[in-house]
Structures are given as structure tokens and as C-alpha cells.
Amino acid sequence: MATEKAEQADAERQQGPKRETYPITDLENGIIAWERQDDPLNPRNYPAFRKWFLLSLVSMITLISPLSSSIFAPAVGNAAEEYGITNSILISLGVSAYLFGYGFGPLFLSPLSEIYGRRIILSLSTSAFVLFQIGCALAPNFSSIIVFRLLSGLGGSGCLTIGGGVVSDLFEAENRGFAMAIFSAGPLFGPVLGPICGGFIAQNIGWRWVFWILTIVGGTLTIFVMIFNRETNPAVIIKHKTERLRKELDRPDLRSYYDDSSKDKSKTAHFIHRLSTPFQLLFRSPIILIVALYIAVVYGCLYLLFTTVTQVFQDVYHWSEQLSGLAYIGLGLGFVAGQVVFGLLSDRILIKLKARNNGVFEPEMRLPLTIPFSFFVPISFFWYGWSVQARTHWIVPIIGLFPFAFGLIGIFGTLQTYAIDSFPRYAASAIAAITVTRSIAGALLPLAGPPMYKALGYGWGNSLLGFVTLALIFMPILFNRVGASLRKASPLLEAAAK
Numbered sequence: 001m002a003t004e005k006a007e008q009a010d011a012e013r014q015q016g017p018k019r020e021t022y023p024i025t026d027l028e029n030g031i032i033a034w035e036r037q038d039d040p041l042n043p044r045n046y047p048a049f050r051k052w053f054l055l056s057l058v059s060m061i062t063l064i065s066p067l068s069s070s071i072f073a074p075a076v077g078n079a080a081e082e083y084g085i086t087n088s089i090l091i092s093l094g095v096s097a098y099l100f101g102y103g104f105g106p107l108f109l110s111p112l113s114e115i116y117g118r119r120i121i122l123s124l125s126t127s128a129f130v131l132f133q134i135g136c137a138l139a140p141n142f143s144s145i146i147v148f149r150l151l152s153g154l155g156g157s158g159c160l161t162i163g164g165g166v167v168s169d170l171f172e173a174e175n176r177g178f179a180m181a182i183f184s185a186g187p188l189f190g191p192v193l194g195p196i197c198g199g200f201i202a203q204n205i206g207w208r209w210v211f212w213i214l215t216i217v218g219g220t221l222t223i224f225v226m227i228f229n230r231e232t233n234p235a236v237i238i239k240h241k242t243e244r245l246r247k248e249l250d251r252p253d254l255r256s257y258y259d260d261s262s263k264d265k266s267k268t269a270h271f272i273h274r275l276s277t278p279f280q281l282l283f284r285s286p287i288i289l290i291v292a293l294y295i296a297v298v299y300g301c302l303y304l305l306f307t308t309v310t311q312v313f314q315d316v317y318h319w320s321e322q323l324s325g326l327a328y329i330g331l332g333l334g335f336v337a338g339q340v341v342f343g344l345l346s347d348r349i350l351i352k353l354k355a356r357n358n359g360v361f362e363p364e365m366r367l368p369l370t371i372p373f374s375f376f377v378p379i380s381f382f383w384y385g386w387s388v389q390a391r392t393h394w395i396v397p398i399i400g401l402f403p404f405a406f407g408l409i410g411i412f413g414t415l416q417t418y419a420i421d422s423f424p425r426y427a428a429s430a431i432a433a434i435t436v437t438r439s440i441a442g443a444l445l446p447l448a449g450p451p452m453y454k455a456l457g458y459g460w461g462n463s464l465l466g467f468v469t470l471a472l473i474f475m476p477i478l479f480n481r482v483g484a485s486l487r488k489a490s491p492l493l494e495a496a497a498k
Contacts (some may be wrong), residue, residue, distance in 0.1 A: 020172050023257045032242040033257035043169045043232040051170045057229050058163040060184050061126055063222045065156035066190025068214050069098045073195050075202030083142040097146045101153020102439035106432030110161040111277045113428050117161050119229050119237040123156025126222040137211035160435050165428030169232035173361050177346025180417040181339050191448045192332045196325035229258050277429040285490035287483055291415045292437040294475045300441030301465050304449045317394045330398035334405025342413045362379035364483045370476035373410025378470040380404030385462025422487050
């Protein structure tokens with residue numbers, strides 16, 4: 001018996017990793033799904049070119065939306081001066097209000113994309129993003145800028161979470177890491193490119209043109225999304241197929257394989273239940289809560305850095321307003337390097353671990369990569385903080401920002417992909433739960449930046465952040481040790497696996 005089992009295991013290893021199987025239509029029992037494993041309607045079976053084209057559409061708008069979060073930062077002082085605003089909190093809200101929109105938008109946009117489809121919700125949300133940029137450009141007072149920034153953030157948040165759902169729809173786990181490396185570039189590169197672009201625009205053609213340029217670029221990409229994007233949510237595709245077959249076959253009893261509605265619930269109750277999916281994942285799935293909190297702290301530290309970098313290079317190194325944005329080059333290069341390393345290693349490590357597990361995939365196979373990346377994050381705070389405090393050559397603090405960006409991209413990409421792998425059916429809602437917490441942290445933590453640096457200086461102020469992120473290194477180790485048991489504790493796990 002033992003010999004037979006060993007031979008069977010050897011045979012499975014020779015066959016390679018087991019391919020994911022998809023539900024098949026069973027008309028006899030009234031269940032509608034895919035017609036066969038290679039059904040061309042299934043987004044996982046799309047030709048490679050079509051998959052990457054659809055991902056590129058979402059990724060492009062996902063670059064412009066996060067860029068909008070920080071592009072106004074170098075120009076907000078000009079707008080405040082024009083309107084006679086001197087209150088520092090109001091001026092900060094002119095920038096951070098956008099992130100508050102990021103914090104609330106995913107709560108309803110993500111589950112709506114799982115109910116009605118990625119395409120329609122993405123088109124509507126990006127359209128709102130563009131329209132409210134026009135409101136900002138035409139703002140009659142500073143308060144209206146804050147309101148329109150909040151509303152544009154609501155619309156702009158759609159691509160951040162819906163894009164994660166698109167990655168889940170199109171790619172199997174073995175290719176998902178590379179896809180996420182491409183998609184997640186926007187949320188991290190955007191905030192870095194924003195101040196660079198905003199500084200040049202504000203100084204040369206005025207702060208209102210920051211929003212006009214966002215309108216032009218965002219509007220163009222939104223039109224492309226509306227024309228060329230296609231529905232990828234399998235539940236919505238099969239739902240439409242079921243409705244069509246009910247009419248064609250005169251079979252009102254037919255139901256979608258992905259239909260999770262209950263006869264005991266009314267349509268309204270079911271809708272509300274589905275709309276609460278991000279909250280359920282955040283508060284009823286322990287692993288998503290812990291991952292979201294960890295990313296929120298690290299992401300908040302990124303925006304804390306944003307509050308000082310421009311000012312440091314203007315005050316300490318006497319750079320001009322437009323040149324000070326170039327100080328973010330260290331972060332940008334770190335993101336590029338981290339993106340390359342994450343993209344190359346994530347799927348390869350997963351495939352090797354899956355092969356060792358007799359071809360059985362476990363989402364936790366994605367997690368080992370977080371540990372080495374997490375060690376890079378604290379380095380930057382000590383390096384950058386004390387080099388600025390000591391007034392070293394300007395290149396030293398710029399290089400010091402590199403490790404933080406390198407580590408952040410690996411943590412961000414790995415844990416977001418892990419969330420998708422864990423809850424593929426509710427991928428957009430899982431990303432929404434993470435996006436909400438990190439956006440709120442990104443909006444609130446920078447408010448503590450000026451008083452902290454005023455009290456502690458750049459050296460000890462950044463060292464405090466360094467000690468916090470150094471202590472948080474135990475979190476990725478915790479994910480690897482107890483991630484599986486925490487994931488399996490979620491009541492949504494069974495439904496999410498569909």
C-alpha cells in the first residue's frame with residue numbers, strides 16, 4: 001500500500017502542478033456554468049494578448065487616479081494663498097480629502113462590481129473621477145476644492161479595488177503575481193510622480209491647470225476604458241447566460257452556479273448582505289484584518305514621508321518649488337527595483353512550493369516573500385532622517401529613500417495578491433478592505449507629521465517611524481506561521497472559493 005501511494009505521488013509530480021478546474025453546466029439539475037473547461041467565454045481562457053490588454057486598460061487609469069492624490073501637494077499653497085487661507089489643517093485637507101474619498105469609495109464600489117459587473121462600475125466611477133476634477137479646476141473657493149477632491153477620490157477609488165477583481169478574473173494563481181506587479185505599480189508610482197508633475201505645472205502655468213491636465217488625461221483614458229473594456233466577472237457573465245437560457249429554453253428553474261442568494265432572504269436583504277462584503281472580510285476574516293492593518297501602517301508612513309520630502313529639500317537644500325519634486329526619484333527607483341524583483345520571484349516561488357505540495361495550491365505559498373522585503377522598510381527612516389539632520393549632500397537622503405520603496409512594493413504586491421488568492425470570488429471586496437484601511441491611514445497619519453518633526457527633529461522623528469516598522473517585521477513572520485488557520489476561520493471562505 002505504501003509503495004502504491006509513493007508511486008502515485010511520483011506520478012503526480014511528473015504530471016506537474018494540477019490545473020484549476022471550473023464548474024460545468026448541468027442542465028439536468030438546472031445549474032448553469034461554463035460549457036467546458038476551455039470555454040472561450042471564461043475570462044481565464046482568453047488569449048494572452050486579450051488578457052494583458054484588459055489588464056493594461058485598468059492599470060493605466062489606476063496610475064492616473066493615485067497620481068491625483070499627491071499632484072496637488074506642491075500647488076496647494078498657491079491655491080490657499082489665492083483664497084487667503086492660512087489654517088494649516090484646512091490646507092492639509094486640500095490634499096488629504098482625496099484620500100478620505102479613497103477610504104469610503106471602495107466600500108460600495110467593490111461589492112457593486114461583484115453584483116453588477118466590473119465594466120459598468122469602473123466606467124461610472126472613473127467618469128465621476130474626471131467630472132469632479134473639472135469641479136476642482138473651476139472651484140470658486142478653497143472649501144469647494146476640499147469637497148470636490150473628496151468626491152473625485154470616491155470615483156477614483158473604483159479602479160484600485162475593481163482592478164484587483166479583474167486580476168483574479170483573468171489570471172490563475174501561477175500568473176497572478178506578475179499581473180499584480182503590473183497592476184500595483186499605479187497605486188505606488190502615482191503618489192511619487194504626483195509631486196514631481198504638480199510642482200512643474202503649478203509654477204509654470206498655475207495651480208488650476210493641475211486639475212485641467214488630470215481632466216484631459218483621465219478623460220481620455222476613461223473613454224478608452226468605456227470603449228475597449230470587457231466584462232470579466234465570471235458570476236456576472238454566467239448570470240447573463242442563465243437569463244438568456246431561461247428565455248431560450250423556457251426553463252425558469254435554471255440558476256447560475258455562482259448564485260449565492262438564499263430563498264430565505266428578500267432581494268433587498270441579499271443586496272445589503274452583498275454590499276457589506278468588504279466589512280465582513282475586514283471584521284470576520286482575521287487574516288484580512290491583520291494584513292490590512294499592517295499595510296495601513298506602512299502605507300501611512302509613506303505619506304508621512306511625503307509631508308516632509310518637498311519641504312526638506314526646499315528649506316535644507318534650497319531647491320526651487322519645481323525642482324523639489326525631483327527628490328522623490330529615490331522612491332521611484334526603489335519602486336522600479338521592487339517591482340522587478342517581486343514580478344520575477346512571486347510566481348516562481350509559488351510554483352515551486354505548489355510542486356512540492358503535490359500540485360495542491362495554498363494561498364500561503366505567496367507569503368514567504370514578504371519577510372525579506374519587510375527588512376528593507378526601517379532602513380530608510382534611519383538613513384533618510386539622520387542624513388537630513390546632519391545636512392549631508394542632497395544625494396544621501398535621496399538614496400536613503402530607496403530601501404523603503406523597494407520593501408514597500410514587495411509587501412504591498414505580495415499581501416494584496418495573497419488576499420486575492422484567498423478570496424478569489426470576492427477579490428474586489430478583499431482589496432477594498434485593504435484599500436479602506438490604508439487610505440484612512442494615508443489621510444490621517446500625515447496630519448501628525450509636522451508636529452512630530454517639530455518636536456523631535458528629522459533625525460529622531462524618522463527614527464521613531466523606523467523603530468515602529470522594525471517592530472512590525474514580526475507581522476510577516478506571523479502571516480507565514482498562522483496565515484492558513486486564520487484564513488480558514490473566515491465564514492466567507494467556502495463561498496469565495498467558487
